[in-house]
Amino acid sequence: MLSIKNLHAKIEDNQILNGLNLEVRPGEVHAIMGPNGSGKSTLASVLAGREEFEVTDGTVDYLGKNLLELDPEERAREGIFLAFQYPVEIPGVSTINFMKTAVNQVREARGQEPLDAVSFLGVMKEKMKLVEIDQSLLNRSLNEGFSGGEKKRNEIFQMAMLEPKLAILDETDSGLDIDALRIVANGVNKLRNKNNSIIVVTHYQRLLEYIVPDFVHVLYKGKIVKSGTKELALELEAKGYDWIKDEVALA
Amino acid sequence: MNTVVETTPILSDILGSLKPEPGLKTDAFNSLEKMGLPSNKSEEYKFTPITRALEKNFNFANSNPQSELNTIDKFAIADVDAHTLVFVNGIFSETLSRYNQTDLQIKPITGLEPGFGTLADYKTDALVAWNTAAWSSGFSIEVNPNTTVNKPVVFHYIHDTTKAEVKSFIRNIIRVGKSSNLTIIEKQDTVGEQPGFSNIVTEGFVEENAALSLFSLQADNGKRFHFGQTAIMQAHSSRVNSFTLTLDGKLIRNNLQLILDGEGIESHMNGLYILHGDTIADNHTVVDHRKPNSNSNELYKGVMEDNSKGIFNGKIYVRPDAQKTNAFQSNRNILLSDGATVNTKPQLEIWADDVKCSHGCTTGQLDEEALFYLQTRGIRKETARAMMLYAFAGEVLNTIAIEPLKNYVDALISERLHKNF
Ligand SMILES: Nc1ncnc2c1ncn2[C@@H]1O[C@H](COP(=O)(O)OP(=O)(O)OP(=O)(O)O)[C@@H](O)[C@H]1O
Ligand SMILES: [Mg+2]
Numbered sequence: 001m002l003s004i005k006n007l008h009a010k011i012e013d014n015q016i017l018n019g020l021n022l023e024v025r026p027g028e029v030h031a032i033m034g035p036n037g038s039g040k041s042t043l044a045s046v047l048a049g050r051e052e053f054e055v056t057d058g059t060v061d062y063l064g065k066n067l068l069e070l071d072p073e074e075r076a077r078e079g080i081f082l083a084f085q086y087p088v089e090i091p092g093v094s095t096i097n098f099m100k101t102a103v104n105q106v107r108e109a110r111g112q113e114p115l116d117a118v119s120f121l122g123v124m125k126e127k128m129k130l131v132e133i134d135q136s137l138l139n140r141s142l143n144e145g146f147s148g149g150e151k152k153r154n155e156i157f158q159m160a161m162l163e164p165k166l167a168i169l170d171e172t173d174s175g176l177d178i179d180a181l182r183i184v185a186n187g188v189n190k191l192r193n194k195n196n197s198i199i200v201v202t203h204y205q206r207l208l209e210y211i212v213p214d215f216v217h218v219l220y221k222g223k224i225v226k227s228g229t230k231e232l233a234l235e236l237e238a239k240g241y242d243w244i245k246d247e248v249a250l251a
Numbered sequence: 252m253n254t255v256v257e258t259t260p261i262l263s264d265i266l267g268s269l270k271p272e273p274g275l276k277t278d279a280f281n282s283l284e285k286m287g288l289p290s291n292k293s294e295e296y297k298f299t300p301i302t303r304a305l306e307k308n309f310n311f312a313n314s315n316p317q318s319e320l321n322t323i324d325k326f327a328i329a330d331v332d333a334h335t336l337v338f339v340n341g342i343f344s345e346t347l348s349r350y351n352q353t354d355l356q357i358k359p360i361t362g363l364e365p366g367f368g369t370l371a372d373y374k375t376d377a378l379v380a381w382n383t384a385a386w387s388s389g390f391s392i393e394v395n396p397n398t399t400v401n402k403p404v405v406f407h408y409i410h411d412t413t414k415a416e417v418k419s420f421i422r423n424i425i426r427v428g429k430s431s432n433l434t435i436i437e438k439q440d441t442v443g444e445q446p447g448f449s450n451i452v453t454e455g456f457v458e459e460n461a462a463l464s465l466f467s468l469q470a471d472n473g474k475r476f477h478f479g480q481t482a483i484m485q486a487h488s489s490r491v492n493s494f495t496l497t498l499d500g501k502l503i504r505n506n507l508q509l510i511l512d513g514e515g516i517e518s519h520m521n522g523l524y525i526l527h528g529d530t531i532a533d534n535h536t537v538v539d540h541r542k543p544n545s546n547s548n549e550l551y552k553g554v555m556e557d558n559s560k561g562i563f564n565g566k567i568y569v570r571p572d573a574q575k576t577n578a579f580q581s582n583r584n585i586l587l588s589d590g591a592t593v594n595t596k597p598q599l600e601i602w603a604d605d606v607k608c609s610h611g612c613t614t615g616q617l618d619e620e621a622l623f624y625l626q627t628r629g630i631r632k633e634t635a636r637a638m639m640l641y642a643f644a645g646e647v648l649n650t651i652a653i654e655p656l657k658n659y660v661d662a663l664i665s666e667r668l669h670k671n672f
Contacts, residue, residue, distance in 0.1 A: 048627045076629035088624040092642025098625065101638070101672040106629035141642075158628060 001026050001197050002047075002067075002166055007058035008222075009046050016042045018222035019058070024166070027194040031208055031233060032201045034219035035241050040201045041085050043219070044170045048082035049075050062166070076102075077109035079165030083155035083172050085201070090142040095154060096124070098142060099161050106162060127160035131187040148175030156184050160191060167191075168199045173207040185210030205237040218244055261302065262287055264311035271384045275362060279373040279383030286377040295376070296504075298562045298594045299533040304476055304502050308446040309416055315340045318411035323347055326407060326440040328468075330655035333436065336390060337407040341419030341449075343388045347407075354400045355433065360389040364424045370454040370482035370510070378478045378504075382452040386422035392435070396428035396458070403434035403464075403653070410440075410447030410473060417447040425455035425463070427489075432462040434653065439500075441473020446501070448476040455483040459513070462490040466656065467505065469532075470663050475500040480508070487513035494651060496660060497524040497532040498667055508537040511573075514544040522551035523647040525640075525667050526559035526591075533562035538580075540573035540603075549580040552647050554640055555591035562594045567608060569601040576603060580610040585617055585643060637668045644668070 002024040009017040016039045024030055032040055046053050047060065049072035060067040067075065090098075103123075104114040115123065128135065133153050143151050152172050159167055169188070173181055188211055192198065200211055208216070208230060216232040217224045220241070225248050226232065236244075262284075271280040289296035291303070305311075318339045327335075334350035334357065336343065343359070350357055362368075373380040394400055410417045427433045441447055457463045465481065477500060483491055497503050509518045524532045538547045553561040563582045584593045597610040617639055625635035644664050651657035664670075 048623075050623055071632070072623060072626035073629050073631050073635075076627055080627075082627050084624065088618075088621045090618075090621045090624070090639065090642065092645050093625075093638055097672075098628070098630070098638065101634060102625075102628040102630050105631060105634065109629070162628065 001063060003061040005059045007043075007046070007060065008056045009042060009053045010056055011042075011053050015056075016053075016222050017046065020219070020223055022217065022224060024197045024199065026197055028215065029192070029198045029200065029211060029213045031213035031216045032199060032219050033203065033216065033233065033236055038219045039222040040219050041170055044082055044085075044168045044201060047168055048072055048080065073105075076162070077106050081159050081162055081164030081167045083152070083159060083167065083169045085170040085174075087143050087151040087155055089144045091144050093142045094140060095138040095142050095157070099124070099158060103161055123161065127157060130160050130190055131157045132183050133157050149177060149180050152176055153180060153184060156187050160187065163191070165195065166197050166199070168201070170201045171203065172200075173202055173204060181207065182210060205233050208233050220244060220248060259288070259302070259306070261306045261311060265381065268311050269384050275368050276384050279380045282373050283377055283380035283384055286380060288377050295535065298560070299502065299504055299531060301378070301476075301478065301502060301504060305448060308474070308476065309418065309448055311418065313415065315417050315419075316411070316414035320347070320409065320411045320442060323407055323409060323440075326409065326438065328405060328436065328438065328656065328659050331403065331405070331436070331653070331659065333403045333405040335405045335407060337409060338388060338419065338421060339409045339411055340417045341387055341421060350404070354394070354398050355404070356391070356393040357404070358391045358393075360386075360391050360422055360424060362422075364391050366426075366454065366456055367424055370484055370508070371452045371480050376480070376506070378450060379452060379480050382420055382422060382450045382480070385420040385450070386452070387420055389422035391424045392433070393426045394428050394431040394433050396431060398428065398431040400431065400433050403436050405436045405438060408437065408439045408449055408451065410443070410449070410475065412441060412443030412445035412447050412473065414443070414445075416445045419447070419449045421449070421451045423451075423453040425453065427455070427457045427461040427463050429458045430460045434464040434466070436466040436468065436656070438468040439471045439475060439477065441471050441475055443473065446474035446476060450478045452479070453481045455481070457483060457485045457489040457491060459486045460488045461486075465491065465493040466651075467495045468660070468663075469496060469500055469503055470498040472499045475503070477503045479504070480506040482508040482510070484510045484512055485516050485518065488515040489513065490517045492519045492650070493521065494647070495522040495534060496663070497526065498663060500530055500532070503530070503532045504535070505533065506535045508539070509547070510539045510541065511545045511547065512541045514542050516545035518545070518547040519650070520547070520549040520551075521647050521650045523644055523664075524551075524553040524561055525644065525664065526554070526561055527556040527667075528559060529557070530559045531562070532560070535564045537566045538568070538578060540567070540569045540576045540578060542572055543574045543576065545573070546577040547579070550647060550650075551582045552643060553582075553584040553593060554587060554643065555584065555593055556587040558588075558590040560592045563612070564596045564598065565610070566598040567600070567610070569603050569606050569608065571602040573603050574605045576606040576608070578606070578608045582612040583643075584612075584614040585640070586614060587617065633669065634672055637670045638672060640668050641665065641670050
């Protein structure tokens with residue numbers, strides 16, 4: 001599904017990704033962990049198509065296409081979804097209205113008929129239930145004045161609406177209370193199937209108890225320096241990153 | 252003031268074209284002769300080169316062409332049932348107008364109305380002086396006390412420049428009696444390719460507990476050069492709401508002045524300018540708090556594209572007597588291109604000590620981060636842009652309380668922003 005080879009990316013004069021490799025097959029869940037500032041969000045941004053980041057080397061193949069050639073909206077239409085670590089506030093644009101536009105533009109690109117108001121509302125109600133989000137929140141300006149947890153829940157609601165093939169969840173767990181974490185994780189799990197893949201960026205083992213990963217990777221200084229199964233997350237939780245940094249220093 | 256006035260050729264043409272009757276018109280003529288037209292050194296017209304623009308585009312020795320316009324349907328404000336007063340090339344057209352006088356008096360202006368010439372100051376502003384000396388038509392609109400006027404009054408200022416350039420000078424006076432209400436909508440449009448200059452001055456008196464709503468729709472895609480001065484005196488517990496929309500024109504200068512001469516007054520000034528091409532739009536507003544316990548709230552927003560230029564100057568005066576005043580002002584601008592500019596200047600002069608005043612002005616680009624966010628949801632960049640600009644404009648649009656008028660303005664804005672969602 002996704003094949004990242006030797007990816008190098010920089011912003012202004014800061015080289016942030018330094019030869020990153022990652023293979024994600026359909027149906028897999030990959031967790032990416034790593035110290036602050038190691039490049040996790042940068043990877044997510046590059047995959048979603050943020051223009052500020054310049055890819056200086058390497059390739060990203062997504063379902064047989066050169067992902068790096070596509071505009072962000074084209075990537076979304078091809079099934080990529082990024083749940084932002086810091087969702088953006090957009091005054092005056094309600095989640096409902098913008099989602100209606102988004103869903104219909106995506107449908108149009110996929111050769112489907114647009115949803116009329118009634119069917120859209122039907123789909124929306126169903127997805128709202130999935131992440132237990134209140135309609136009053138969706139009527140408000142997008143993320144404006146939302147609590148941290150409400151923003152994250154709204155991200156997963158949007159994911160549910162857009163039914164991506166590859167979802168990248170960037171620290172969706174941070175800011176969620178214990179109940180919300182369970183609800184959001186359950187929501188994600190319900191969207192999981194053998195054709196969809198998920199990349200979960202997280203700092204904490206807790207989320208991975210709910211969204212159980214097939215692989216866990218450690219991203220450090222712009223590279224994946226260690227990969228393993230879900231036990232690696234437990235080990236990181238117990239030992240921190242120093243031993244990995246030591247390994248890298250020795251190598 | 253002892254400034255030496257250079258008599259530019261345009262000024263002698265203008266003065267030569269005027270034959271003021273004795274009285275106020277002659278006083279104003281003398282004042283114009285003394286002041287001359289504003290130069291680029293004049294503080295009030297620093298960013299708006301109106302004299303140069305007029306010199307380049309008009310010959311004031313010529314008189315206006317005749318017009319054969321027999322319909323203005325395409326300029327009508329859809330679904331707004333109104334009294335319509337139509338001016339073509341500065342002359343009132345009885346045949347194109349539709350109005351009745353059941354709940355208000357609509358009379359041709361004479362210049363003898365009480366209060367005439369007392370609010371729009373022909374001694375300090377040359378363009379007001381010019382209007383005061385030159386006006387050839389206009390109306391006195393009067394609403395008796397305790398009267399609810401159901402229909403708005405729409406002024407259509409039409410230029411027919413098919414044959415030649417047009418200059419129009421219109422003067423109105425409005426009086427809303429005690430506990431009455433009135434809505435005025437002004438709209439400018441052009442047929443023809445030649446330039447047109449309008450100079451329109453309106454003075455208004457809003458009496459105790461009365462309400463006046465003023466709308467100005469400036470979406471004239473002809474070669475419109477415009478000077479407008481609207482000056483309103485508000486008495487105790489009166490309310491004024493204004494909304495000025497500028498989407499088009501060559502050079503548009505709006506002077507809007509509210510004098511809050513009583514207590515318990517509410518004044519709302521809203522403005523929206525979405526400019527493109529080489530349009531220059533200049534809003535100069537004055538809110539003059541003269542008595543205690545009144546509120547004013549001003550919100551102007553602008554979007555500038557191409558080589559367009561927005562200017563906002565907002566003066567707030569709080570006089571020594573005007574304790575417990577609340578006065579707020581906000582001017583927000585978005586520049587969409589490198590060639591677009593905006594000059595914004597709040598000017599607060601506060602002589603009272605127990606007041607709440609605030610002002611803020613911002614100028615920025617469209618938020619790239621927000622654009623990216625919308626794009627990652629599959630929304631085309633152009634749609635995302637339109638969405639954000641429409642939301643930006645929406646804050647001002649939503650102040651329009653008359654639903655069909657709001658829909659009409661909404662359609663104008665949506666078309667401008669290529670809204671397709
Ligand atoms: N716009 C930018 N300009 C300069 N440096 C940047 C920019 N954006 C990110 N960086 C730098 O790139 C590095 C990687 O940042 P990134 O956000 O990818 O880290 P992260 O692994 O997601 O960290 P965290 O766990 O704290 O979220 C950091 O050192 C950061 O300061
Ligand atoms: Mg991050």
